[in-house]
Amino acid sequence: MSSAEINKNEVDIVIGALNADLTQFLTSWRPFFSGFHLIVVKDPELKEELNIPEGFDVDVYSKTDMEKVVGASNATMFSGYSCRYFGYLISKKKYIVSIDDDCVPAKDPKGFLVDAVTQHVINLENPATPLFFNTLYDPYCEGADFVRGYPFSLRSGVPCAASCGLWLNLADLDAPTQALKTEQRNTSYVDAVMTVPAKAMLPISGINIAFNRELVGPALVPALRLAGEGKVRWETLEDVWCGMCLKHISDHLGYGVKTGLPYVWRNERGDAVESLRKKWEGMKLMEKSVPFFESLKLPETALKVEDCVIELAKAVKEQLGSDDPAFTQAADAMVKWIQLWNSVNSSARS
Amino acid sequence: MVEPANTVGLPVNPTPLLKDELDIVIPTIRNLDFLEMWRPFLQPYHLIIVQDGDPSKKIHVPEGYDYELYNRNDINRILGPKASCISFKDSACRCFGYMVSKKKYIFTIDDDCFVAKDPSGKAVNALEQHIKNLLCPSSPFFFNTLYDPYREGADFVRGYPFSLREGVSTAVSHGLWLNIPDYDAPTQLVKPKERNTRYVDAVMTIPKGTLFPMCGMNLAFDRDLIGPAMYFGLMGDGQPIGRYDDMWAGWCIKVICDHLSLGVKTGLPYIYHSKASNPFVNLKKEYKGIFWQEEIIPFFQNAKLSKEAVTVQQCYIELSKLVKEKLSSLDPYFDKLADAMVTWIEAWDELNPPAANGKA
Secondary structure, three states, rough: OOOOOOOOHEEEEEEOOOOEEEEEHHHHHHHHHHEEEEEEEOOOOOOOOOEEEOOEEEEEEEEHHHHHOOOOOOOOHOOOOHHEEEEEEEOOOOEEEEEEEEEEOEEEOOOOOOHHHHHHHHHHHOOEEEOOOOOOOOOOOOOOOOOOOHHHHHOEEOEEEEEEEEEEEEOOOOOOHHOOOOOOEEEEOOEEEEEEEEOOOHHHHEEEEEEEEEHHHHHHHOOOOOOOOOOOHHHOOHHHHHHHHHHHHHHOOOOEEEEEEEEEEEEOOHHHHHHOOOHHHHHHHHHHHHHHHOOOOOOOOOOOHHHHHHHEEEEHHHOOOOOOHHHHHHHHHHHHHHHHHHHOOOOOOO | OOOOOOOOOOOOOOOOOOOEEEEEEEEEOOOOHHHHHHHHHHOEEEEEEEEEEOOOOOOOOOOOOOOEEEEEHHHHHHHHHHHHHHOOOOHHHHHHHHHOOOOOOEEEEEEOOOOOOOOOOOOOOOOHHHHHHHHHOOOOOOOOOOOOOOOOOOOOOOOOOOOHHOOOOOEEEEEEEEEHHHHHHHHHHHHHOOOOOOOOOEEEOOOOOOOOOHHHOEEEEEHHHHHHHHOOOOOOOOOOOOOOOHHHHHHHHEEEEEEEEOOOEEEEEEEOOOOOOOOOHHHHHHHHHHHHHHHHHHHHOOOOOOOOOOOHHHHHHHHHHHHHHOOOOOOOHHHOOOOOHHHHHHHHHHHOOOOOOOOO
């Protein structure tokens, strides 16, 4: 499938602007963003005006818009990296592609620029195979197939809910790891897309991600906020928490999550050692989250994504609430998110 | 188009890792000429050749290799009545080699597998990569999106729980194949010309709770950790099924590895698979398996081993009882197979009595 074959009208590219000047970012992505509708959401805490180059089909949303749609008190849900979720909320498209504003297109081993948008949409349009591992990775791509021993009944796959891309140059490592290995850059281009098996947990990064909004939109929850959350990825965990919820709900509803291609080139920003100086709350929260998600079983009766989120929020409050106030806040945010989702999207429902 | 590596002139590896701790097990019915290509990487190691088919046929082993060879007569002599668990006229007989080995690690490879080239054109030392995979921990409890975190240049990603970063011991390293991919007969018939030309530069741990189709063409494992579970089943002559030997072993070892918190890796290294077997012959062998696997896979996905099963042998015996209980109704073959699984363990324990240090 080439970019000519995907339906651009089904896609919104949602960019969370944590930097005011998006010139370099959008200019470098122009070949691949052109023809698509863009939603740029400005971090409500960013004071400067956004600088957006000409020639894009773009709608920009800022704090004022957020307050109009969800009310002033709820607008705080969308600060920092979470601003993009406002874009997810108000989008009307089937697919969302989201890339951090410090990433530019990567080059593949042949030297060609990678069209991350098209690759993400291809991933989302093709089935996922979470119930049995295919050792040749994506069986639907050109030149590959299911291997000997792969059950035939599982070869039609399931709908793909999300496509998690990767990063060359500055990989999405945490602050302690990057601080320890200051010179380490990711130069390994792994030419594969694969489905993350059902029941397997993974840390989903928000840096380069796409999802089927029609299928699982409400499951991308802007919920977990670290005390002292910052404006660099090393100081956040919102996407990792969101990803744990998304994966669990996808597993429950029989959808798949893919990982691998496409790569983006992630630029330097921030200082891992500086981020390390902040008290690293995230580590502790992740440790508590793992056994929770491992043992969690959503009720059979939760058949809609929204219901799954509500049930998940209940379980978080009951089982993790006493461990850390961040979890209680996350649970409340998840419930609030569903209320907002339903109210904003009720008129859009068919 | 993908080509095998030309290894002519490459010097034999002067520092072969684990030279005295690893055996290479090769099943064959014809000749071992392919070992000429592998000389730079495999010559320092000891070979265990399991000769299938007509025992009177002389198998030619290239000069310079140190080996022991077992044919059917040897298998019958060594195992006596227990030899019934070792397949005849099927490469499944290779597991006899695992049983007689006295080494900690096994690398098994098919006689139509040559040395692959990586994207830079360099010959891939598959054995060295397998050893690296086995000596590094696995990470089955949480998926790392940058694949093997212990590899040079990689690491755990943000959000990966720190308590899980030590990983667990790796029991199995499952390699892949360029050129002729490991397809089943129906796929071969539909896509006779398809060649795998995609070199995916990654090793990854297969998550706990996930089953996979294990191919025996390019495989290595820690015999101490998982050896007794590497039984390749009853295939070939007199059996209703073929080409499911490695699959069966793969489902068994994965259930046991998950139970014992051992890791299974897949990905690199690649070998170059040169021969496509006849798809019509394959279809006849696989036919029943294609239907049976629909039942077998849910069986393995739901198989639960008891807390008391703490050794591989105990796990395997328990599994054999579950096979008898749950799969015999599918076909009486599974009743026989369950018995053969027990015979295998008995034979294994006989040939590998626990050492003075208590190692099973």
